[in-house]
Structures are given as C-alpha cells and as structure tokens.
Amino acid sequence: MGDRLYELMDARQAADALDAYLAERAPALRRLRKTLVDHGLDPEEMLDGSVYSVSPLWAWISARATECGVAQHPLTEDPTRHSWSSWARHGRLVDPHPTVGTLRLVDGFVSYLGQILCAAVPGAIWVVGEHRIAAHPLLNRPVLAAGHHQIFLPLFPLYGAYQCAYQRFPMSGTEMLAHTRRTIHALEGGGTEAADLEEPMVTVVAEVGCFDVGLREDVAAHPGLVEQLVAELADRDGILSVYRYGPAAIVVDFPDWDELQLDLWCTLWLQRHLPR
Incomplete structure (x- = not known):
C-alpha cells in the first residue's frame, strides 16, 4: 500500500x-x-x-x-x-x-x-x-x-x-x-x-484556474467570521487571490493546493472559530 x-x-x-x-x-x-x-x-x-x-x-x-x-x-x-x-x-x-x-x-x-x-x-x-x-x-x-x-x-x-x-x-x-x-x-x-456527515461546512469545486468555495448556511450567517476567514486565507503562502463574491461564496486562486487540501484547511479553521 x-x-x-x-x-x-x-x-x-x-x-x-x-x-x-x-x-x-x-x-x-x-x-x-x-x-x-x-x-x-x-x-x-x-x-x-x-x-x-x-x-x-x-x-x-x-x-x-x-x-x-x-x-x-x-x-x-x-x-x-x-x-x-x-x-x-x-x-x-x-x-x-x-x-x-x-x-x-x-x-x-x-x-x-x-x-x-x-x-x-x-x-x-x-x-x-x-x-x-x-x-x-x-x-x-x-x-x-x-x-x-x-x-x-x-x-x-x-x-x-x-x-x-x-x-x-x-x-x-x-x-x-x-x-x-x-x-x-x-x-x-x-x-x-x-x-456534518449530511452537509459539510465547506464545499470546494475546482474551476478553470481557481477554486469555488461554498459555505454552509450557518457559516454564512456570520459575515464577520467569513471576512476573517478570507483575510487569513489570503495571508497564506502561495495564495494569489481570494475574493468573496457572495454571502456564502468565495473564489480562491491557490495553484499549490488541490480541492481536498483547501477543503481541509477551511473546515478546520471554521471548526476552531465558528461560534458554538
């Protein structure tokens, strides 16, 4: 293996x-x-x-x-x-x-x-x-x-x-x-x-030259938190751009990662910061 x-x-x-x-x-x-x-x-x-x-x-x-x-x-x-x-x-x-x-x-x-x-x-x-x-x-x-x-x-x-x-x-x-x-x-x-098994907090889809990141409804209900997520993601090494184009939608240009890696990072960040 x-x-x-x-x-x-x-x-x-x-x-x-x-x-x-x-x-x-x-x-x-x-x-x-x-x-x-x-x-x-x-x-x-x-x-x-x-x-x-x-x-x-x-x-x-x-x-x-x-x-x-x-x-x-x-x-x-x-x-x-x-x-x-x-x-x-x-x-x-x-x-x-x-x-x-x-x-x-x-x-x-x-x-x-x-x-x-x-x-x-x-x-x-x-x-x-x-x-x-x-x-x-x-x-x-x-x-x-x-x-x-x-x-x-x-x-x-x-x-x-x-x-x-x-x-x-x-x-x-x-x-x-x-x-x-x-x-x-x-x-x-x-x-x-x-x-979480039914609906993940983050859904990442690979588009041409970027990733489309969708956020679960309860995550998008915290706009300040989403802005913090965008800011910290933009600060990562290798990130070329991060753009929030809707309450629950983000576009990320990160050529060094794939969908799963980006999904994991966003999910774990939200698990740490999402209000309970």
Missing part, C-alpha cells in the same frame, strides 16, 4: 489502514510518555485520564511545536517520512510542514485523545470513514464513530501543529479542551457536529 493517499484507497486498503492506525496507538503513547519524562514532566500527572488534562498537555505540545518550527526538507525529500505514523503518510500534508518531532508529539496526543474519548463515550467504535461525498475529508480514514458522528482524530491537532509551526495564532490548551468537549457531545448525539 506504501504511502497511498486515503482518498485513493479501495475498501481493502482502507481496512488495512485502519488496522495500521490502531496498531500504532500504544507505541505512540509510549513515546509521548518518554518525551514527557525526558523534559522533566510526570506522565502520570500530565496523562491522568481526565478530559481537562488535554488542556495543559496540548499547551505544552503547542509550545514545543512553536519552538521546532517547520521541517528543513519538503515533503517529497524529507528523510524522516518513513518513520511517520500511517495517518501522516497517507494524509495530505502540505509544505512547509511540521518537523518529525512535532508530528510524533501530535501522534502521541492523538493516542491519548482517543483514550479520553473512548472512556467518555463507551459506545464509540473505530471504523473506516464513509461519506456520500467522494472527496470528503473523512473518506477511508480511520475514524471514531458513534451514532451519526465520525471523527478523524489527527485532523484538528495537526491543524494546530501547523499553526504553531508557522507561528500564526497558535492553538491554546483551552481551545483544544473546548474541541474535546464538543467532540464528546457530538459522539453522544448532540451538537451541530452531528450534522
């Missing part, structure tokens, strides 16, 4: 990718515990199993990711790529990307977060992500599911790691705690996140 992207996998490959992801969880958590010890921290205290513990843990990881910055090599030449966890190798990372040290911290955090969520929602199970939209960010990924909600755990922490590596509005521990609580609520069947 190599480093085949999730969205290009067939059913068997996606099932194997789920098995690989789950097999990596315990080793990733052990590495995180060792890293905490190496930095003079008590893993029993930092990883006490409480929902609240994700806040100080992420704050510490965020600080480390900010210090590490971005990797020296592009994705295609990164000599550490073979050592990354499967979710990073099969996912669509973009350059410049976080260092291998940061990716390992995120991997350990994802393992711990999975334990927290499974303890909070005992009925949640690990499955291969499904969606009626062929290019949806959950498709073929190893997701934690309960009821109508599915979540690919690395997405939000990875977004946070990128923000830290770029030193652009690093995500706080308080934000990660709020995200964790919203996720628990959604897995229990509540919250707006439970509707």
Whole structure:
C-alpha cells in the first residue's frame, strides 16, 4: 500500500489502514510518555485520564511545536517520512510542514485523545470513514464513530501543529479542551457536529484556474467570521487571490493546493472559530 493517499484507497486498503492506525496507538503513547519524562514532566500527572488534562498537555505540545518550527526538507525529500505514523503518510500534508518531532508529539496526543474519548463515550467504535461525498475529508480514514458522528482524530491537532509551526495564532490548551468537549457531545448525539456527515461546512469545486468555495448556511450567517476567514486565507503562502463574491461564496486562486487540501484547511479553521 506504501504511502497511498486515503482518498485513493479501495475498501481493502482502507481496512488495512485502519488496522495500521490502531496498531500504532500504544507505541505512540509510549513515546509521548518518554518525551514527557525526558523534559522533566510526570506522565502520570500530565496523562491522568481526565478530559481537562488535554488542556495543559496540548499547551505544552503547542509550545514545543512553536519552538521546532517547520521541517528543513519538503515533503517529497524529507528523510524522516518513513518513520511517520500511517495517518501522516497517507494524509495530505502540505509544505512547509511540521518537523518529525512535532508530528510524533501530535501522534502521541492523538493516542491519548482517543483514550479520553473512548472512556467518555463507551459506545464509540473505530471504523473506516464513509461519506456520500467522494472527496470528503473523512473518506477511508480511520475514524471514531458513534451514532451519526465520525471523527478523524489527527485532523484538528495537526491543524494546530501547523499553526504553531508557522507561528500564526497558535492553538491554546483551552481551545483544544473546548474541541474535546464538543467532540464528546457530538459522539453522544448532540451538537451541530452531528450534522456534518449530511452537509459539510465547506464545499470546494475546482474551476478553470481557481477554486469555488461554498459555505454552509450557518457559516454564512456570520459575515464577520467569513471576512476573517478570507483575510487569513489570503495571508497564506502561495495564495494569489481570494475574493468573496457572495454571502456564502468565495473564489480562491491557490495553484499549490488541490480541492481536498483547501477543503481541509477551511473546515478546520471554521471548526476552531465558528461560534458554538
């Protein structure tokens, strides 16, 4: 299977990718515990199993990711790529990307977060992500599911790691705690996140020379937030232009990304900033 992207996998490959992801969880958590010890921290205290513990843990990881910055090599030449966890190798990372040290911290955090969520929602199970939209960010990924909600755990922490590596509005521990609580609520069947499988917050369509980005109705209902999204998107490296031509419609000229990468960035940005 190599480093085949999730969205290009067939059913068997996606099932194997789920098995690989789950097999990596315990080793990733052990590495995180060792890293905490190496930095003079008590893993029993930092990883006490409480929902609240994700806040100080992420704050510490965020600080480390900010210090590490971005990797020296592009994705295609990164000599550490073979050592990354499967979710990073099969996912669509973009350059410049976080260092291998940061990716390992995120991997350990994802393992711990999975334990927290499974303890909070005992009925949640690990499955291969499904969606009626062929290019949806959950498709073929190893997701934690309960009821109508599915979540690919690395997405939000990875977004946070990128923000830290770029030193652009690093995500706080308080934000990660709020995200964790919203996720628990959604897995229990509540919250707006439970509707995401039916209608994604963002729909990206490739047009000639640009991308057409459509926003869900509840997102467009916050015009100030949409303007902030446009401003931050326009500030990304490689963006040639961003134009909002309607309450729920944006045109983006970004030749270095494809539809899925733009969809992921916008979705994760909105998950972080959309009022709840």
